Amino acid sequence: MGALSHIRVLDLSRVLAGPWCAQNLADLGADVLKVERPGSGDDTRHWAPPFVKDAQGKETEESAYFICINRNKRSITVDITKPEGQDIIRQLAAESDVIIENYKVSALLKYGLDYESLKKIKSDLIYCSITGFGQTGPYANRPGYDFIIQGMGGFMSVTGEAEDFEGASPQKSGVAIADIFTGMYASTAILAAIVHRNHTGEGQYIDMSLLDTQIAVMANVSSAYLTSGEVPKRWGNASAIIVPYQTFPTSDGWMIVGAGNDGQYRHFVTVGGEAHLADNPLYVTNPLRVQHRKQLIPLLEVMTRQKTKGEWIALLEKANVPCGPINNIKEVFENEQVIARKVQIDVPHPTAGTMKLVASPMKLSKTPTEVRMAPPTLGQHTNEVLHERLHFNSEMIEELRRKGII
CATH class of the missing domain: 3.40.50.10540 (Crotonobetainyl-coa:carnitine coa-transferase; domain 1)
Structure with a gap:
């Protein structure tokens, strides 16, 4: 069918x-x-x-x-x-x-x-x-x-x-x-x-x-080079044009924070107890945060280490700050959303009996x-x-x- x-x-x-x-x-x-x-x-x-x-x-x-x-x-x-x-x-x-x-x-x-x-x-x-x-x-x-x-x-x-x-x-x-x-x-x-x-x-x-x-x-990387003539470089888990948009350590693991605008950045540091970082004239806009990322990121890392990954995710989701955990593959298949979407399926097999597979998306x-x-x-x-x-x-x-x- x-x-x-x-x-x-x-x-x-x-x-x-x-x-x-x-x-x-x-x-x-x-x-x-x-x-x-x-x-x-x-x-x-x-x-x-x-x-x-x-x-x-x-x-x-x-x-x-x-x-x-x-x-x-x-x-x-x-x-x-x-x-x-x-x-x-x-x-x-x-x-x-x-x-x-x-x-x-x-x-x-x-x-x-x-x-x-x-x-x-x-x-x-x-x-x-x-x-x-x-x-x-x-x-x-x-x-x-x-x-x-x-x-x-x-x-x-x-x-x-x-x-x-x-x-x-x-x-x-x-x-x-x-x-x-x-x-x-x-x-x-x-x-x-x-x-x-x-x-x-x-x-x-x-x-x-x-x-x-x-x-x-390579998408925007290729386009950026063809547009500017500048050779892009590695940024690790950070973004070249948005700050903060990267991984951060917590007290028990890592998480991803993608504060794509000034309001989300303010919510991020506020729920972390460091609201003054949103008012600092060096960090009030994204271009300024990009310019001063070397000073800002260590301060944010000190803040994020004060809570667990689970605590951060709960706080940031409530504050509408884009975020997510870095799951290992076991955690992926145990995730409630993954289970609800029936991503893992069981199928009969002539030698294995039942075989676990990933469903088509x-x-x-x-x-x-x-x-x-x-x-x-x-x-x-x-x-x-x-x-x-x-x-x-x-x-x-x-x-x-x-x-x-x-």
Whole structure:
């Protein structure tokens, strides 16, 4: 019943960016076939520990990494290096709407599984390639890894402790943001291509680059440089243009305070018992606070250490000062808002029994997302798909398995 329930996707991608894109489409109802290597499968199946445990507490072969990006997909194993395997992919492509792949530039050409080859079979095919640097340019043939892209794309230059902080250094994100954002942009591009095809009957090729994406999501940082010519620097957890807008220590942890205007700043210091800091001529306006942040922030830190994180959050919320705790992931899933929104879900799984997953954040009133299938075991649906889609009988399937094709 999903919005994309009429769409068939052939997912030839591995690791994160491509599978993230395909999972978005699957959550919206698309029938996604995940093509994996016989015997080993997607690399992320082995990126562990942790592995998922079954009802008896015994580890399964399902890695936590793999399951976060492969729900609602059917897994088939096909060796695309062999002619018989390539023929299976071509037959599946002929009745698919979308193909997603993240092989090196031109790597699928030698197998006859590139866009130009497959669009001869399926003229309105939508084919999305995801690489580190795109299909063109001097870096096109370089392998692209999220960590490297975060550095090359400028993200790490503005992430980490402030540059005047002792021992400060550039830092990567705690999650692979270049991969994830590229998957998100790829999902959007594919949806646009589907709309275009609905109007014109034309398929098209989509060229997605991790580097392009990383630069795009630098947002105001990129814009600030292009506007001013000044190279932005690291500010740690502070803001370059708003004070106070950063993390603060409390007596039992850390919190975030985002006083975006003079009134909120006044409320902040007033509930902290330091109202005189709002009247001090050095701090009465935001531009003055930005100018004198080195004098002001230590005074505010002395103030915030006088109360617990919980006490501060209660006081600031009552005073309408934007604030929040810095939760560890356990605290995240125990949060009442997270529970109310049903962010964590339980789904049945053939080896784990019950598997805990994070729900899709896309909440549509008419075509809601749903978890129809848990992340698949390796090759779980090979026989089913070959019989259903290509009408292979049991003898044909067993012969392919004997040859190591599937």
